[in-house]
Amino acid sequence: MQSRRKLRFRLIVSFALFGFGLSALFAVAALYVRAKVEDQLVVSALQHDVDQAVENKHLHPDLPLKSDLIDAWLWSDRTIYKAPLAWQNLATGVYDMKDADESGRPRHYKLAVSRKYGLIAFVIYDISREDLGKQQLIVSLVGAVLLFSLLSLAIGLWLSRKVLKPVSELANRLREFRKIGKAEPLAPHFADDEVGELAHALDEYSARLTAMVERDREFNSDVSHELRTPLAVIASTTELLQGSPDLTEKLSERLKRIERASRQATELIEALLLLSRAERRGPTRGETTEVGKVAADVIESQRPQMRGKPLTIDLAVNEPVNVNAPASVLSVALTNLIGNAIKYTLEGNVRVEVGSGRIEVIDTGPGIKPEDAERLFQRGVRGEGAGGSGAGLGLAIVRRLCELYGWDVSMRPRSDANGAIASIKFS
Template structure:
C-alpha cells in the first residue's frame, strides 16, 4: 500500500489553507449572489408598485393631460408667510439638514422617510424620499446573512471534522496498532506501516524503544534466573548438610539448637528469594496442586525465626489464634510478608510485649514500641523510609516489600497507633480464602 510522503506539518498547513480559501470563497460568492438578488428584487418591487399606482391613477384620471408624480419623492417650497401650510409633521425640522422621519400611510402603517431641508432667509425647501423599500431590503439582506452564517458554520463543522480525521488518521492508526500489540502480547514493527513523516519517525522511535525495553526485560529475566539458581544451590547444600548433622545422635542439645536456627534461616532465605523473584517479574504465583498456607503455622515459624532479635530485651511474645485462617498463596510469600511485620515489631520494641493475633481474614501484629503518628503511617511503606527511634542498620525496604506483595496478591496492609501505646500492623487477606476448619481441629 503506497503511503503519502508529505509531512504531517505540511498536510495540516495545506488543509487549513484550502479550508480557509474554500470557506472565504463560498462566503464571498454567496454574499455577491444575495446582494444582486436582493437589489434586483428591490428594484422589481419598486417598479411594480409604481406601475400599479400609475394604473390606479389613470383609472381615476383618464385624461391624457393629467400629470402623474413619482410617489417616492415629494418636494415642497414654502415662504415665511406660507410656512404654516407646510405639513405638520415637517414643521419641527426648520434647520438645514437631512432627517429620518416616520409617517403613517393611508392604512395606518408607519413608513420610514428621509427628509432633506434647505433654509434661506425667505423660504424653506423640503424634499421627502421614501426609504421603506430600502429598509425592507436591508432586513432581507440581514436575514439572508444570518442564514448564510449558520449554513457556513454547519458546513465548516462538517468539513473541519472530515479534515481533522483525515489529517490525524496516521496518529489514530498508530495508537490502534499499539493497543493491538499490547492485547496480543507480541512485539510488532510499526514503522513499515507509515509514511516517512513525523508519525513515521515516531513509529520508528517506538520500535527502537520497544526493542531496547524487550532486550532489557530479557536480560532481567535471565539475571533473575541465574541469581535464583546460584543462590538456591548453596542454600540447598546448607539445608542438606544441616539435616544430616541433626540426624547425628551424639550431638549436644546446644549445638542441635544452633543447627535448627541455621535450618530455619536457610528456609527463610529460600522464601525471600522466591518472593523477590515474584516481585521482580511482577508475577502472581498461585498455589500448585491445591497448595495453601496455614497462616497460624506460618506466624509461629516466623516468631521462632525472628526471636533472636529480642536477645537481651525484656520483651514478651505471644500468639493468639482467634480463628483458623488458610490462604490460597505460596507459603514463601505469606512468610516474607509476616516476617517483615514481625521483624519491625521486634526491632522497635525495646521492652514490653509483642502480640500477634490471627483473626478471620487478617493478622494483627501489636507492639509496645514508640508508636507512630497517624499522618506518618502511609509514608512508612515507601522505599527508604524508616521509623523514628529504630536502632541498628536497615535500608527501610521491609514494609515497601510487604506493600508490593500485597499489591500483587490483592491484599491490604496498614499501620496504625495502638490505643494503649505502641503500634499495630494489620495484614488483611483477600476474600478468596480457602475454607478453614475450626481452630484446633
C-alpha cells in the same frame, strides 16, 4: 485536573469555530459597509436635491418647483403652517422619520429640509425598500453563516478522519502487540512523515525495552539458580547433621537456627523474584495458605531476637484465615512486620492476632506518629530510634508484595497505650 479531549474532537471544533467566526465576521463587515455607504449616498443625494430645488425657485420664481426626487414641498415662513406639525420646527438637515401614511400603514423615510431666502423646502426619500433589502440581506447573511459553519464542520470531520487515520492505525497496532505478547516493527507500515517518525521512535524504544527485559529475565534466572543451589545444600546438610545421635542440645539449637535462616532466605528469594517479574502466583495444586500457621512459624523463627529482652510474644487465632498465595510470600511479609515489632519493642509484649480476614501485629514499643505511618512504607525510610545497619527496605518490600496480591497493609499508632499496630487486610 484539566479536561482531556481527543485530538480529532479538537480538530473538528477548531474548524467549526474558525468557519463560524470567519463567516460571522464577513457578515458583520458586509452589514457595516452597506449601512455606511447607503447612509452616505442617501444623505448626499437628498441634501443636493433640496438645495438644488431652492436655488431653482430663487432664480426662477415664476417656474414651478422642480425636484429630481418625488414628494417635494415648498413653503414660506407665512405658509409653513400647512406643513405637517412634526416638520414645522425642523432646521436645515436630513432627518430619519417614521410615521403612518394616509391609509394608516407605517412608513419609514428620510426627510431633507432646507431653510434659505425665507423659503422652507421639504423632500421625502422613502427608504422602506431599503429596509426590506436590509432584512433580506441579514437573512441571506445568517443563512451564509450557517452554511459556511456546516461546511467547515464537514471539512473538519473529513480532515480529522484523514489526518488522524495513521495515528489511529498506530494505536491499533500497539494494542495488537499487547494481545499477541510481542512487538513487531511499526515503521514499515507508515509513510515517511511525522507519524512514520513516531513509529520509528517507538520501534527504537521497543528494541531497547525488549533488550532490557531480556537481560532482567536472564539475571533473575541466573540469580534464582545460583542462590537456590547453595541454600539447598545448606538445608540438606543441616538436616543430615540434625540426625546425628551424638548431637548436643546447644549444637542442635544452632542447627535449627541455620535451618530457619536457610528457609527464610529461600522464601525471600522467591518473593523477590515474584516482585521483579510482577508475577502473581498462588499455591500449588489450588491449595490455600493458612495465615495462623505461617504466623506461628515466623514467631518461632524470630524468638532468637528476643534474647536478653524482657519481652513476650503471643499468637491469637480468633478464627481461621486462608489466603490464595504461596506460604513464602506471606512468610516474608510477616517476618518483616513481626521482626520490626520485636526490634523496636525493648520491653513489654508483642501480640499477633488473626481473624476477620486480617492479621494484626500489636506491640508496646515507642509507637509512631500518625503523619509518619504511610511514609514508613517508602524505600529507604526507617523509623525513629532504629539501630543497626538496616537499609529501610523491609516495609517497602511488604507494601509491594501486598500490592501484587491485592492486600491492604497499613500501620497506625495505638490509641489505648504506647506502641504501634501493623495490619494486613486480605482481599
